[in-house]
Amino acid sequence: MDTNGLRRRGFLVGALAVAAAACEPTGGNDSPPARGTGLLAVKIDNVGAARPQTGLEDADIVYAEQVEGGLSRLMAVFGSRLPDVVGPVRSARETDLELLAQFEQPTLAYSGAQSGVQALIDAAPLRALPQGKDSRAYFRSSAKPAPHNLFLRPAKLGRTTSGADAKAAAGFRFASRVPAGGQPETERTVRFPSARFTFNWSATQRRWLVSMDGSAAVTADGTRLAAATVVVQYVDVRQSRFHDKFGSVSPLSRTVGSGRAVVLRDGRAYDAAWQRPGAGSGxxxxxxxxxLPFAPGQVWVVFAKE
Structure with missing residues (x-):
């Protein structure tokens, strides 16, 4: 069976139930926010040895967050399309739980978690499927060194996890027309203490080409990763109660509240405000x-320190 056939088999049932939510708008009017279920969130490794990642191009939303040592990890949320394979899969953090509460019982795939964080995951409103709980869905690849070689086959998770639109579930609005205002911009870099993300506008692709730590970010087959909209969301980043096995304290990015953001779409930068009144809200x-409507297509959200 070809790749498209596998994808159709993986999400057809869910898509029939929520087809209206899964469709991208094609007209010029703002799409209203909607809520969705049946989403899959996967914690993705993002150091050099983990790249190129697999499956990121199929995510509705890619979140970039700070972890120990000032490094970054990604949270890819899938709904409209479900990849055959995604990874490398790594461990969850406290930041993920507040972030995922907006998605109404999503499935969280991750390699494991610190014991205190795992207790929070167990109490969270989500379906937790770490490597040890559903080993059939995970495999190790010989193409990358451990621990950067754990991958997930979403179709083996035991139920349909695709069909809803994660972007609408997150409360985002979309419109094909370019909003008034903003300033022309062709490049934006966001820096963490030990990581950085750069987004370059491609007028021919009408997408923001993604670079990470100074190198072009590509898919497993070498295609450049590109986003229709990039959000640089300035949040409170503080020390959490938890640390990794080396004793480094884990950062906690607070995504409930309000603050400022820069939204990149169609070669323009918009100074925006963000507001999320509660964990269950988009x-x-x-x-x-x-x-402020986003451009239809994949959204990258980078949580920068306020």
Whole structure:
């Protein structure tokens, strides 16, 4: 069976139930926010040895967050499309739980967690499927060194996890037309203490080409990763109660509340405000009090320190 056939088999049932939510808008009007279920969130490794990652191009949303040592990890949320394989899969953090509460019982795939964080995961409103709980869905690849070689086959998770639109579930609005305002911009870099993300506007692709730590980010087959919209969301990043096995304290990025953001779409940068009133709510982005629509397509959100 070809790749498209495998994908269709993986999400057809869910797509029939929520087809309206899964469709990208094609007109010029703002799409209203919607809620969705049946989403798959996968914690993705993001150091040099883990690249190129597999399956990121199929994510509705890619979140970038800070972890120990100032490094970064990704949370890829899948709904509209489900990849055959995704990874490398790594461990969860406390930041992930507040972030995922907006998605109404998502499935979280991860390699494991610190014992205190695992207790929080067990109490969280999500379906937790770490490597040790559902080993049939995970495998080790000989193409990468451990621990950067754990991959997931989503179709083996035991139930359909695709069909809803994660972007709509997150409260994002979309419109094909370019909003008024903003400033022309062709490049934006966001720096963590030991990592950085750069987004370059490609007028021919009408996408923001992704680079990480100074290198072009590509898919497993060598295609450049590219986002329709990039959100640099400035949040409170503080020390959590937890640490890794080496004793380094884990950062905690707070995504409930309000603050400022820069939204990149269509070669322009918009100074915006974000607001998320509670963990069960999506995040609204506005300019001068009016909703700011994103460009239809994949969204990258980078949580930068305020």
């Amino acid at each position: 995040t609204a982005f506005t300019v001068d009090g009016q909703p």
